Amino acid sequence: MNFLIINFFLISILLLTTFYIFKTTSLISIVALTGIFTLVCAAIYVNLDAVDVAFTEAAVGSGISTILMVMAVAKLPEGKKNQLLNLFPSIVLSVSIVIVLMLIIANLPLLGDPNAPIHLHVTPEYIKESKSIFHIPNVVTNILASYRGFDTLGETIVIFTAGLGVIVLLTSNTLNRKTKFKKKVKK
């Protein structure tokens, strides 16, 4: 049951970090807090046996994402004082979502329930076939590369698309140089 207690504390830290992110106005502090946030997430994933996810979260979420944010924030002015608009509608929305979701998740299988449907259907085949066909011990790798390899291709394309989009936005002539395309932008 140790994992439950560790899980409890890590999740609590996560929630606390979220609260601080909400409260903080300095952009660079927010970025730092986001880094902490993702690292705590990675720790939670390790605790929940998702080591591959934890590794990715640490590398991509905490590493690359933080670097990107720092680079962006470096070019931007300091954040202004918290200006919260739409407060009332968003409180109503939040509270109603919380109530609805609480009712629904009460119906979901509890954490770690070995008889949950997801542990009975489809997945057992993966584990069995991993032993017999692939001879690669990491089942996640097997699924990622083979069973759901097409998703992984899609994932690569997502990165490519985003990269291309960033290049277009940051370096393209259409948006950045003082060519005839730039003139028309109304100042």
Added chain:
Amino acid sequence: MNIFLDDATALVVVLPLLIAAIIAFIPSSRLAWFITIVTLVFHLSLSVELFQNFSSFGTIIYEFGNWPPPWGISFKLDGVNIGLQLLFSAFVLVTTIYSRKIFLSEIDPEDSGKAYSLWLLAIGSLNGIILTNDIFNLFVFLEISALSSISLISLGAGTNRKALLAAFNYLVIGAIGATFYVIGVGFAYAMTGTLNMNDLIIQLSQYSEGQLAIFAGMSFMLIGLMVKSAVFPLHLWLPPAYSYAPSAVSTLFAALATKAILIFFVRILYEVFSIYNGYLEIFLDYILLPLSLIAIFVGTIIAIYQNDIKKLLAYSSIAQIGYITLAFSINDNSGVLAGFVHIFNHALIKGGLFMAVGYLAISLNDRVTLESIEGYGQKYPITSYALLVCGLSLIGLPLTNGFISKLYIFQALYSNEMFLTIGLVALSSALAVIYFWKIVEKLFFSSKGYEATSEDPAIYIPIWIIALSIIYFGIFSSTIVEFSSIASESLILGGSN
């Protein structure tokens, strides 16, 4: 050729995505365009081939990596999407032909390699949305299409900086929508353990417990898809995004993006949700139907007050999506049939309208507003008359395909004795006359006189292809109706095969 045929189902999606990577850094705009055209011609021929395969062998299931579903990812080409697949291929080809000159004047030529790359990514991913049979795989395609759309939309900032705000808005709302969808997938997965659509249906019919969680999962998925397909009131991202995007991009998205997602939306409604008939009825009668009616009126009325024509058309899209969802909210064959008919017809109509307006936009070199186009019917007669044809179809006059849509929507409503709704739909179609006629009046009956300018055939020929097809399908409606009835029958009757 034969080696391609076996994998044609996958190739129509994968090919544009891979070619996109190749052309991204080609400096020559002409070469990038040419490669895109060749790719899409090939794409169209594959689609035709797939259609022939479908008509002789029926539903095609393509298993990636030969892993049988539900273990691997699969594509399904059945009656529901075969028609849209064909229309999609043909339409993107026409739009791409049209896009060349438009891109040249709205986007720096040096960027057009990247623009066409994003263009192909959008096409490939939308096609993936049409074909995929795996609920998580859909999410991946949704994201590719969202990211490529956002990048393309932000290219509109070359002419108006508001495009950036629109793109950011779309990014945030789109990501929320996609995440809602994933939450839904999570719920559905938690209760069934599967991600494959067909298997999901089988599993769901076996489990009797936890209906509320599944219902919630389905609702989350539907909400996510409703955000993505701009169903009222989750449409707020659409008007700025479509109106500030480069004109060719608006054409592609207005015609096809929301439609592709709507296809999956009805699949979930009628293939998965229909297991819980009680919930389905509640959702259709008390949520989707009223929302659609509100969408029709709100969209139309806001469109009436717009001065910017691209925005006007975008709001009209909201109303037209309302018609589609209204038809889909009628839980029988005739309603779904009408919805599919309108998906096809509205794709053509709105595509044609945005194409014509796009041409006016690049000739004006500015926003297309009601004032700025005064007298342009004389200046650009060929384009303006195409716009007129598309607009008359939007109103739903006979001999245009818009009329056929209206006919089938009325028929569906009538056979379900929804007389009040018939009245409201008739009223809204008359309101549509107002905003469309504002454009016509400025175009053709203005006091400003112009000499006719020679127009660019590379642009008006694609526009007229669409305009003529609108008339053709208005007179010989059987093709579209047949596609739609295949779709609705396989959706309603042969849910899981």
Added chain:
Amino acid sequence: MTDFLYFWNHFAFVILMVSGLFIIITSQNYIKKIVGLAIFQTSVFVFFVSLAKIIDGTAPILNSVNNVYSNPLPHVLILTAIVVGVATSALGLAIVLQIYKNYGSVEENEIKKEELKENS
């Protein structure tokens, strides 16, 4: 008490999700909105990973000691989703930089005010 511990992850999922949404809607700073979006997406990751856990299970790497493995499929899905999330943030940041270049601000309310002024 243990029920509460078991339930804690689901609860966190709801709270994270809502606070992400809350930050997106109320905060006017675009960077903060992107961070809110990241939190919103992370809530789903936590949810999926919690689904995959089996009590007494280990990470889904085959070994001779243990025969109970946590479910690997949600892990795979979340791997994809994490990458997608970061890609979205990256694109969002690029747009924000461009917005700053064009408008000189990254606060939504200020930009809206300026737009209104321009229109009138």
Added chain:
Amino acid sequence: MTNESLLILGLLTPLFAAFGSYCFKNNINVRDSFGVIGGVITFLISLKIFNGLQAEEQYVINLFTLFNGVDFLFNITPLGSIFSLVASSLWILASIYTVGYMRGAGEKNQTRFVIFYSIAIHAALAIAWSGNLLMLFIFYEILTFSTFPLVGHKQDAESQAAGRVYLSILVGTSLVLFLPAIFWVWLETGSLNFTPGGILEGKFPTEYLIFLVAMLVFGIGKAAIMPIHRWLPAAMVAPTPVSALLHAVAVVKAGVFSFLMVVVYIIGPDYLLQSKASNWLVWLSSFTILTASIIAISKDDLKARLAYSTISQLSYIILGAALATTFALKGASFHIITHALGKITLFFCAGAIYVTAHVKKISELGGLGFKTPMIFFAYTLGALSIIGVPPLIGSWSKLFLVIGSLEADFLFVAILLGISSLLNIYYLLQPVFIAFNKKNIKNINITKAPLTIWPPVITGVGCLFLFFFSNYFLNIINGVVA
């Protein structure tokens, strides 16, 4: 020449005329002659078809299927042949008159005007010859859209506003009421073809027939029954040839013609009579007749007065259709001819007065009668015909309507027709009295425009002359009802 090719030629001739006018837009004489030539050709074709129908020939052409049970079908009915004859014959005179008026008044954009004039005639002919209700609807809409540029011809703020009122009422009512009514008929019966005796009986729920009639009579906004009449006075800003075309020939007649077609060939007069679904319409049309007459009296602008007179006269036809007895229908059908002839005379005269003397108001007509006697001679004939004084052709249709109302046991309606005739006398003949009253003589410069004077004289004399040949029309009108 086969019947089919005759029909197609008749339909295409106005389009050729429009195209010809476009091609020769720089040579105004050639351009304007296309209208006259086209008019003569279509008139001859209409006449041949009119005679052919009496010899029991069939004029049917079925091009393709639009959707289940509805074809792209032309099928000339006796009623249709009457309407086409009226439209085409008056087109000849109208296009001659147009030349005189447009040049006399120095209007701009004459080429566009001539083209849309021809297209409007095409649409009117196609309405007359359409074989089912949907075809009728299609050309009804084309007629609306093609007359919009004519109404808003001057392109100033006033005419644009008028054009908007015109379009929004006509298109609005047709899309909201007419089209759903068509769908309703189709969904209940599976057919829309014009069939003698109607297609509804036995297939349509009789208790709902009253709603269908309401949808149709209000949906066919061109019939200008109150309260859907606002577009007609609004459209008066148009040049007079348009007013003549709109109010005498094509547009309003297309409206009442459509309603008559529905009553005779879709609902079926017998069925309508049995179901009593149109009794309320008798009252409404009576109300329109009286109210419009009273409003007409209050108008000083000659064209506005004629417009309200038109509204009143159109309701005679609606009244006839609503009564649905044999004589009432005969009277209604005949009234299409007689009113067209009479009213176009009056409008031609109004336009001629404007072009020659630049006067629009009735109160300013003083003494004009002595300077332009031919115009007022024609005007008087036209007015008397509409009032229904024998021996002018208009007396026939009124007589039939009175008989029809008695046949249907609506004594009230017969009395009302009498009252209305008295009002007609007052408001139609008042301009003549003013014009020939020596006390009011004013100095008005007369511009000569012979092309605007002869057409009304011809039609005016026609009103007189055709009285004696009414048998010629009555044969085919009997065919309508039989």
